[in-house]
Amino acid sequence: MLLINDPDTLTHWLSALMLLTATLTFVATSFITAPYGRYSTSKGWGPLLPARVSWMVMESPNLWVPIVLHLLRADTLLSHLVNRILISLFFVHYVHRAVLFPLRMPESSPMPLSVCALAVLYCLWNACLQSLHLMVVRRYAEDWLCDLRFILGTIIFLVGMAVNIHADYSLMRLRASRKGYFVPTGGLFDYVSCANYAGEILEWTGYALATWSLPGLAFAVYTFSNLAPRAQRHHRWYIQNFKDYPIQRKALIPFIW
Numbered sequence: 001m002l003l004i005n006d007p008d009t010l011t012h013w014l015s016a017l018m019l020l021t022a023t024l025t026f027v028a029t030s031f032i033t034a035p036y037g038r039y040s041t042s043k044g045w046g047p048l049l050p051a052r053v054s055w056m057v058m059e060s061p062n063l064w065v066p067i068v069l070h071l072l073r074a075d076t077l078l079s080h081l082v083n084r085i086l087i088s089l090f091f092v093h094y095v096h097r098a099v100l101f102p103l104r105m106p107e108s109s110p111m112p113l114s115v116c117a118l119a120v121l122y123c124l125w126n127a128c129l130q131s132l133h134l135m136v137v138r139r140y141a142e143d144w145l146c147d148l149r150f151i152l153g154t155i156i157f158l159v160g161m162a163v164n165i166h167a168d169y170s171l172m173r174l175r176a177s178r179k180g181y182f183v184p185t186g187g188l189f190d191y192v193s194c195a196n197y198a199g200e201i202l203e204w205t206g207y208a209l210a211t212w213s214l215p216g217l218a219f220a221v222y223t224f225s226n227l228a229p230r231a232q233r234h235h236r237w238y239i240q241n242f243k244d245y246p247i248q249r250k251a252l253i254p255f256i257w
């Protein structure tokens with residue numbers, strides 16, 4: 001109760017907990033692959049839900065939490081330009097992820113209820129954390145617009161978003177063209193197996209830099225911890241399933257890993 005009245009301390013603890021969870025997630029997902037997409041199974045993970053519905057449900061807190069917070073509190077920091085820009089980066093990403101991405105998605109593998117439920121919990125947690133930070137806790141002065149961290153961070157975020165969306169739509173086109181899985185090509189896919197994950201990680205790294213905050217850092221670290229082991233797993237899967245898979249292609253970071 002005390003923490004709810006002290007959003008500054010609350011965001012601090014929520015961020016610290018996210019950093020700790022990121023470490024545990026990295027270790028766990030290095031051994032256990034989340035059973036959705038090409039690894040989808042209901043065995044031990046509960047009933048399967050259609051992919052489109054799952055994506056909409058699990059990502060939706062990232063949209064409705066900031067909206068509800070704005071409606072509940074008359075005095076949010078959204079009257080400040082930089083706060084408005086930063087929350088817009090977060091919000092625009094999730095308009096795509098929670099609405100446009102699932103709506104345009106061709107038929108994809110179903111997702112177990114337990115995976116969807118865990119994702120809802122994480123998205124609720126992160127949406128509360130980022131919204132509290134940008135709408136209640138930290139007021140960014142207008143001169144932050146000229147700060148190199150804001151400028152570089154925003155550019156990195158936008159580049160990451162372009163890479164992520166381009167890669168997601170390339171995969172969708174592949175999936176829509178024929179049934180099954182194919183070797184993706186074009187854009188960052190010519191260098192890495194998981195261009196969409198690379199773009200996503202770049203986005204939240206840019207956001208962490210642009211917000212220069214513990215909540216931003218925690219979110220970026222968590223995203224990496226969640227996606228890097230899965231990228232490694234996807235990479236191995238491509239090599240095992242396609243005899244002529246391009247040998248120079250890395251898993252996630254061009255030329256390196």
Ligand code: NDP
Nearest residue numbers: 037038108109168171174175180181182196197200223226
């Ligand atoms: P995947 O790359 O595993 O799959 C994306 C879509 O493309 C699915 O519809 C999939 O079908 C299809 N697909 C994938 N590879 C191929 C292929 N080789 N040939 C044909 N179709 C293919 O990504 P995710 O589903 O894990 O993630 C989707 C988006 O969500 C990404 O942009 C990712 O960055 C983001 N995300 C972000 C997370 C975060 O922590 N911030 C966590 C998880 C995802 P199918 O489902 O049938 O395999």
